[in-house]
Amino acid sequence: MNCAASWGRARSVGGQHSNNLVGSRNYAMWLNVYLTVITSLLVMAVLWLLWLIRRLRRQLKRARGFPVMSPGCQPTPHEWRADQTTIAWLGHATLLINLRGKQILTDPVFSEIVGLHLPWGTIMGPRRLIHCPLEPEQLPPLDLIVQSHAHMDHLDTASWKRLSVGPAVVMAARNQRYIRRLGFAPITELEWGESTTAGGVQITAVEVNHWGERFPWSRDHGYNAYLLEREGVTILFGGDTAYTAAFSRACAGRKIQVAVLPIGGYQPYIRSHASPEQAWQMFLELGADYLIPIHHQTFILSAEPPAEPLQRLLAVAGKAAGKIVIREIGETFVVPVK
Numbered sequence: 001m002n003c004a005a006s007w008g009r010a011r012s013v014g015g016q017h018s019n020n021l022v023g024s025r026n027y028a029m030w031l032n033v034y035l036t037v038i039t040s041l042l043v044m045a046v047l048w049l050l051w052l053i054r055r056l057r058r059q060l061k062r063a064r065g066f067p068v069m070s071p072g073c074q075p076t077p078h079e080w081r082a083d084q085t086t087i088a089w090l091g092h093a094t095l096l097i098n099l100r101g102k103q104i105l106t107d108p109v110f111s112e113i114v115g116l117h118l119p120w121g122t123i124m125g126p127r128r129l130i131h132c133p134l135e136p137e138q139l140p141p142l143d144l145i146v147q148s149h150a151h152m153d154h155l156d157t158a159s160w161k162r163l164s165v166g167p168a169v170v171m172a173a174r175n176q177r178y179i180r181r182l183g184f185a186p187i188t189e190l191e192w193g194e195s196t197t198a199g200g201v202q203i204t205a206v207e208v209n210h211w212g213e214r215f216p217w218s219r220d221h222g223y224n225a226y227l228l229e230r231e232g233v234t235i236l237f238g239g240d241t242a243y244t245a246a247f248s249r250a251c252a253g254r255k256i257q258v259a260v261l262p263i264g265g266y267q268p269y270i271r272s273h274a275s276p277e278q279a280w281q282m283f284l285e286l287g288a289d290y291l292i293p294i295h296h297q298t299f300i301l302s303a304e305p306p307a308e309p310l311q312r313l314l315a316v317a318g319k320a321a322g323k324i325v326i327r328e329i330g331e332t333f334v335v336p337v338k
Contacts, residue, residue, distance in 0.1 A: 044216055066306065071133040071330035077103070077140045085233050085335040087258065089326045091132055092298040093154055093239065095260065100231045102143045102200045105167075106260075107239070110136055110159040114299065115152050125152060126299040129306060133330035135162075142167035144199030145184075148239025149223035150175050150214040153299060160184075168198035172205070172212060173222030190224060193250075202229040206250040208241035210272050233257050233335065236286065240295060242271055243278035248285040257335050258325075259288035262295030263313050267304040276313035283323075292326045292333065 075088035075096060082101035089095055093107040110132050115125015136159070145167050148154055157178055165183040169176075176187045188196050190205035197203070204227040212221035227250065228235045234254055236247065238261040247259075261282060265273035273295070274282065283291045296309040314321050325333040 041217065066129050066300070068128065069130050071130055072328055073330035073332070074133045075330060075332050077134075077138075080140075084337070085235075085257070086332060087235075087260075087292060087326070087335070088133075088332040089292065089294065089329055090134055091128065091130060091329045093148065093262070093294050094132075095237070095292070095294070096134065096139065097228070097235065098140075099201060099228060099235065100233060102230060103140050103167075104144045104146065104199070104201065104228065105139065105142055105163075106146050106237050107148055107154045108136075108145060108159045108163060109153065109156045110162060111156050114156050117158070126301060128298060129300065130297060130329045136164075137162075139163075142199075144201050144203075145169045146203065146226050146228070146237060147171040147175060148208075148225065148237070149210065149212045150178060150218075150221045151212070151240070152214065153301065154240065155214070170196065170198055170203050170226070171222075172224040174220050175212075175222060178214075189222070191222060192224065200230065203227070204229075204250070206236070207244065207246035208239055209244035209246070210239070210241045227251070227254070236260060236288065238262055238282075238294075240265075240272075241274060243274050243282065245285070247282055251286055256286050256288035258290045258292060258333075259283050259286050260292045260294055263293040264296035264304065264306075264309040265302045266309075267302050269302055273302070276309050277316045280313060280316045289323070289338075290325045290333070290335070291323055293324060297329060 077096060080086045080098045085100055086098040087095055092109055094109050095106045097104040113123045113125050113127045115123050117123055149172050155178055160179050160182055169184045169187045171187060171189050173189045173191050176189055188198055190196060192205050192207040195202065195204040206225040206227060208223055208225045210223050212223035213219060214221060225239045225241065226237045228237060234256050235258045236251060236256050240262050261279045262274060263276045263279045266275045279293065293310065293313055297306050300306065310327060313324060317324055
């Protein structure tokens with residue numbers, strides 16, 4: 001018998017057994033990592049869902065004390081002049097803007113309920129307190145849609161599905177995933193400080209003091225305000241934000257005709273939503289001619305009464321309250337020519 005050959009065969013068998021053992025250990029280790037990650041994600045999703053349910057129950061309980069109302073005014077965009085700038089507030093952060101002949105829609109939300117869409121047509125979220133004064137079918141042909149961020153009360157996919165495909169779209173970074181399959185083109189995503197021209201309008205993304213996650217695990221979403229400029233008219237659409245000095249920095253050297261700023265959602269979320277007093281301070285720092293307050297009266301998203309934000313804004317403005325030009329859903333404002 002060849003001892004050397006036998007020893008070689010034994011060593012080969014032993015090495016194969018060792019490799020199989022190492023492979024089994026690696027497989028078990030990665031399986032354990034995979035199961036740990038999946039379990040953590042499931043726990044996080046369940047905890048988020050429970051938090052959402054508790055929050056929604058509080059919102060619905062408060063909303064029952066407020067009957068759903070029709071708006072006191074209805075915009076008539078077919079009568080608007082192309083040589084003027086006209087703005088109508090459709091509720092929450094949705095505005096229809098005629099910027100000297102270019103029709104712009106911001107953060108389109110037309111649904112009666114916004115939130116998490118579940119199977120069988122169920123939606124978990126707050127309902128409107130005041131019906132939208134215009135339906136998508138009543139809008140003029142749009143040139144541009146701007147989207148500030150992906151929160152469900154601002155990016156409502158059901159509303160996007162009701163809009164006609166055709167206008168250019170400008171969104172915050174990594175937000176287009178929610179509308180990519182709906183046929184809108186072109187879609188441009190902007191980071192803070194970036195600019196583009198779309199739909200005949202110059203758009204610049206502006207920093208805000210907010211956050212952009214649509215779900216707890218979606219940490220990469222951008223969130224913007226926008227400067228909209230055309231033919232010497234500049235509008236700041238503030239989207240959603242807590243107090244920030246970024247607006248005055250971004251607008252330095254520019255004349256802002258209209259500042260659109262959020263004033264609700266601050267109790268107890270003051271770290272991500274400006275109070276009326278802070279919104280007025282930002283307006284003064286901008287040196288804008290007029291203020292259109294948004295993010296109030298439409299949905300119950302926080303603890304303050306629906307009418308409180310506007311009341312506090314008017315109080316802090318005092319004798320300058322005439323600069324607050326839209327106060328109720330459905331109202332329209334024509335920017336004076338100076």
